[in-house]
Amino acid sequence: MSEFSDSYHLSTSNIKDVKLLIRQSDRYGVVIPSSTKYIPFILEGLEEVGGSIDQLVQHNTKLLIHYAFAEDHGCWINFFDKDRELACLSYQAGDNQLFKKLAAPLDNLLSRAIINESTASSLQELATDLVVEEIGPKIAGVLGLQHVSWLSCADLTYQSKKDLQKRFPGAEFINFSKRGQIQTSAQCIPNEWCSEPDQPSFMYLPVPSLQLTVEEEAMVNRHFQYWTKFGDYNNETQEGFWMYEHYRKYLPSRYRYLSNRLMNLYGQPTKLLETLGAIIKLIGTNVNWEEDLRGF
Numbered sequence: 001m002s003e004f005s006d007s008y009h010l011s012t013s014n015i016k017d018v019k020l021l022i023r024q025s026d027r028y029g030v031v032i033p034s035s036t037k038y039i040p041f042i043l044e045g046l047e048e049v050g051g052s053i054d055q056l057v058q059h060n061t062k063l064l065i066h067y068a069f070a071e072d073h074g075c076w077i078n079f080f081d082k083d084r085e086l087a088c089l090s091y092q093a094g095d096n097q098l099f100k101k102l103a104a105p106l107d108n109l110l111s112r113a114i115i116n117e118s119t120a121s122s123l124q125e126l127a128t129d130l131v132v133e134e135i136g137p138k139i140a141g142v143l144g145l146q147h148v149s150w151l152s153c154a155d156l157t158y159q160s161k162k163d164l165q166k167r168f169p170g171a172e173f174i175n176f177s178k179r180g181q182i183q184t185s186a187q188c189i190p191n192e193w194c195s196e197p198d199q200p201s202f203m204y205l206p207v208p209s210l211q212l213t214v215e216e217e218a219m220v221n222r223h224f225q226y227w228t229k230f231g232d233y234n235n236e237t238q239e240g241f242w243m244y245e246h247y248r249k250y251l252p253s254r255y256r257y258l259s260n261r262l263m264n265l266y267g268q269p270t271k272l273l274e275t276l277g278a279i280i281k282l283i284g285t286n287v288n289w290e291e292d293l294r295g296f
Helices: 015-025 098-111 117-128 132-143 161-167 214-229 242-250 257-262 269-283
Strands: 004-011 029-031 038-043 063-070 074-081 084-092 172-174
Touching (some): 015 029, 015 172, 063 132, 074 132, 084 132, 084 242, 117 132, 214 269, 242 257, 242 269
Antiparallel strands (some): 029 038, 029 172, 074 084
């Protein structure tokens, strides 16, 4: 079995900050003892394995890092300032453009003094000779994060409190009574936003109805053409999801579910157009989409 781990790391010296954030998320979480400048913790989220949990991020008031490592695939590190994503460092096996792709997010982190030149250089060097099985712990070491191995948000649903206490002496358990109580798709009722049963829970959340300007409508139509004719995936190179990732980066955290919703709207042009309209309006006009739209 290959290792899969994901954890959160809050930039604070006060464990009360972490406890408050977990309580505000209204989910079960575990704070792991650590001597690093970031306090690590795990939040239950069976449906969000490997991804950041929006219900947590929307309450964040500090620098928050989400770390995910899959031994067979790579490592992903997302940085959040309050509820906005600042950067994502993605180290994936077989990505020939990895070194180039790291440049922009590393520059962003440097400009905000979240990392220094030495750290940026070390992170670039790890991309030069990528060893997927080792990349997670190495990145964690460079960033000063504690690598919480073989533990993910899904484990909080299945592992007992006793087993976790044995493995992490001194760990603190927050909202334990909420264990296993996250809303699932089986509990969702079909509505105007999703008429099909047994879909992911985010499909039943409301799509904001917002007034668009003429310029915004034109931009929405271009994004619509992109999704209907290109689909955000290149079958020849087996690469994709660029626009999806950008939506998640720029959307306010409480609306990031809209980008997930897109992935379930193939063959539903009306709902696709409606969702894209909300996304473009919520992101605003400060993003230059030209390169991402690929001529559409």
